Amino acid sequence: MSRSTIRDYEGGRHDIHRATEAQLRLAFEEGGVVFVEMPGLGWGVCLRPASDRD
Structure with a gap:
């Protein structure tokens, strides 16, 4: 893109x-980003621990 x-x-x-949203999400997830829904706040992101990325 x-x-x-x-x-x-x-x-x-x-x-x-x-389709663009799906491509972006996949790229972030492959890079170790995890999307999390936080009740009352919406969506957020955090990094998967390095030991879980390999």
Whole structure:
């Protein structure tokens, strides 16, 4: 995906497409990011421990 796609999404210039969202999520998860839902707060992220990433 292009940098301009990410820049436009982050800048609020357009909504993200479902396929683009899936690609971003997969890339983050492969990099060790875990998405967690926090009741009353919404979604957050944290890093999986290094020992679990290999």
